[in-house]
Amino acid sequence: MHEVDVIVIGAGAAGVAAARRLGTEVSVLVLEARNRVGGRAWTLAHAGAPVDLGCGWLHSADENEWVGVAADLGFAIDRTPPPWSRRAHQLNFSAADQEDFSDTWDRFDERVRDAAANEPDRPAADLLEPGGRWNALLDALSTYINGVELEKLSVHDFVRYRNSGVNWRVTKGYGALIEAHAAPLDVRLDSPATLVDHSGPRVRVTTPRGTLAARAAIVTVPPTLIAGGALRFTPALPAKEDAAAALPLGLADKVFLAVDRPDDLPAQTRLFGATDRTATGTYHLRPFGAPMIEGYFGGKLARELEQHDGFAAFAIDQIAALLGNDLRKRLHPIAASAWGRDPHALGSYSYARIGCTDLRAVLAAPIDDRLFFAGEACSTHDYSTAHGAYRTGIGAAEQVRQVLRARMPQAAP
Ligand SMILES: Cc1cc2nc3c(=O)[nH]c(=O)nc-3n(C[C@H](O)[C@H](O)[C@H](O)COP(=O)(O)OP(=O)(O)OC[C@H]3O[C@@H](n4cnc5c(N)ncnc54)[C@H](O)[C@@H]3O)c2cc1C
Numbered sequence: 049m050h051e052v053d054v055i056v057i058g059a060g061a062a063g064v065a066a067a068r069r070l071g072t073e074v075s076v077l078v079l080e081a082r083n084r085v086g087g088r089a090w091t092l093a094h095a096g097a098p099v100d101l102g103c104g105w106l107h108s109a110d111e112n113e114w115v116g117v118a119a120d121l122g123f124a125i126d127r128t129p130p131p132w133s134r135r136a137h138q139l140n141f142s143a144a145d146q147e148d149f150s151d152t153w154d155r156f157d158e159r160v161r162d163a164a165a166n167e168p169d170r171p172a173a174d175l176l177e178p179g180g181r182w183n184a185l186l187d188a189l190s191t192y193i194n195g196v197e198l199e200k201l202s203v204h205d206f207v208r209y210r211n212s213g214v215n216w217r218v219t220k221g222y223g224a225l226i227e228a229h230a231a232p233l234d235v236r237l238d239s240p241a242t243l244v245d246h247s248g249p250r251v252r253v254t255t256p257r258g259t260l261a262a263r264a265a266i267v268t269v270p271p272t273l274i275a276g277g278a279l280r281f282t283p284a285l286p287a288k289e290d291a292a293a294a295l296p297l298g299l300a301d302k303v304f305l306a307v308d309r310p311d312d313l314p315a316q317t318r319l320f321g322a323t324d325r326t327a328t329g330t331y332h333l334r335p336f337g338a339p340m341i342e343g344y345f346g347g348k349l350a351r352e353l354e355q356h357d358g359f360a361a362f363a364i365d366q367i368a369a370l371l372g373n374d375l376r377k378r379l380h381p382i383a384a385s386a387w388g389r390d391p392h393a394l395g396s397y398s399y400a401r402i403g404c405t406d407l408r409a410v411l412a413a414p415i416d417d418r419l420f421f422a423g424e425a426c427s428t429h430d431y432s433t434a435h436g437a438y439r440t441g442i443g444a445a446e447q448v449r450q451v452l453r454a455r456m457p458q459a460a461p
Contacts, residue, residue, distance in 0.1 A: 051261045052077045054448055055253050057241045057279070058268035060087025061103075061434040062422040064230040065113075065441030066266050066448075074452060077262070078233050079255060081240035081269075081392045085230040088270075088393055089434055091221030094382050097338030098221030099304045101385040102396075103434040104342075105130060109216040112435040113442075114225060121228050124219040131318035131332050133215070139370055141323050149323075152182045153189070164207040169403045172206060173198035187326040191346025194432070195298020195396050197326060205400035205408075210429040219336065222434060240392070241269075245282045246419050263452060266420045266444045268437075271295045271411060272394035281419075288421075291411040294404035295425045297395020301350040301385045303329075303343040303359035305367075308378040310339040313371075321366035327352075329363050340382065341367065351388055359384040397432035398425035412440065417451045420444040 053074035056067045063078055064085065070076045084090070088102040098104075106112045106125070118125055135146060159175040172190070176183045176198065190198045194206070218225045236257075243254040250261040271292035273279050281288070307313060315334040322328040327349040332342040343363040345353060353359050360381035368376040387396045400408065405428075412426035422440035430436025 049261050053263050055262040055265045059085040059235050061437035062441035063268040065438040066445040067233050069442050069445035078235040079239045080237050083237050086223045086227050089223040089226040091223030097336045100221050103222045106216045107433050108212040110214040113438050123225050126217045126219050130215045137319040149182050160203050164203040169204040171199050172201040172203050184326045195300045197347050202400045202402050205405035243280050264448045268423045271425045291407040294401045294407045295398045298399045299350045299388045300346045300396040303363050303384040304382040305341045306380045307339050354386045354388050
């Protein structure tokens, strides 16, 4: 049986960060279910610009470790402020209405923070003003930010998220950066782990291509796969499985459209498909100044559109209704995601069920100094992001290093 010091399960942001931090002092093998590394970070390219089907923004960029990785690897950073920090297209959303909406958001945010500080957990939807003019748009924003409507959003979990407010992009793509960081690693692709046996002194990991043994394993798969039993443990870990079930992945998807003769579209500008309903896309016109449009969909709408690959048609209809039917002929689908259907993700980013925010720490907790856990859902304050995933990966690698160091005298390789 092939034996190494540490097996890392999953080559997404967390697994790559963990394996890189473990370095070369110990032998590390990364098992990845897909035929590529990166997981929910995945970059294609169009007209010299990145098409990030998963993460695209370096959130909390002024303290985001991936910025340092980018500098080390010679990846340039685009510091243009994000479209949501500036005025959106005024075609269907006047400047005065945008001000009003922004004030409404601030008041809602204050009520959520107040409720989280003083009351038991509850859905954020409880804090909407009854009959409020902007309720549907607040709900739509929640689907983009959290992957779920406000009725499913835990106020306790929401307020724990840390946001420095600075957002940058990687000019070659966030997914490309994470892939480049993985380059030195020993990654076995097309190797889904199905069973982690931690009953003996060595951890044994079963894949369709054989069983591997290690002194420790770091599990970084999304919680959906632990909750759904795609990855099982023996002895079983019911507390871990319950925590994973309480931290499902919400849904957010993207579509990218190429635009012929794009000069009449304002660059780096946000256009809401509609402002009076939750089921709407939001469109980033000409990201990086490139001849394309990036559409974003969340929650129930994304789930419905995934059923019939409907993102491009929905986006083109919304955009043409606003910017003119002539534009329809100039829009051509490049790519769309379908993270909910993706068997190795089953969603986009984690949210906590009401009352379950503390289970992020349960999901992250190591078992018997042999099994360690990482991934964005394990992060209490930076969940749902690639830098949160990175941090949990580094944390797990440090825990493994400590344990292996303590065992070194009798078990040095
Ligand atoms: C549409 C979208 C937009 C986003 N936008 C942003 C953004 O702008 N900024 C940001 O910071 N974050 C964003 N995110 C979130 C970010 O992409 C994720 O939080 C992050 O990439 C998760 O990393 P991870 O390592 O925790 O999980 P993953 O990337 O899911 O990695 C887990 C890995 O495990 C593999 N795996 C699964 N099962 C098995 C198995 N049984 N055996 C072996 N391997 C397995 C998977 O294939 C995957 O490679 C976005 C996500 C989506 C989907």
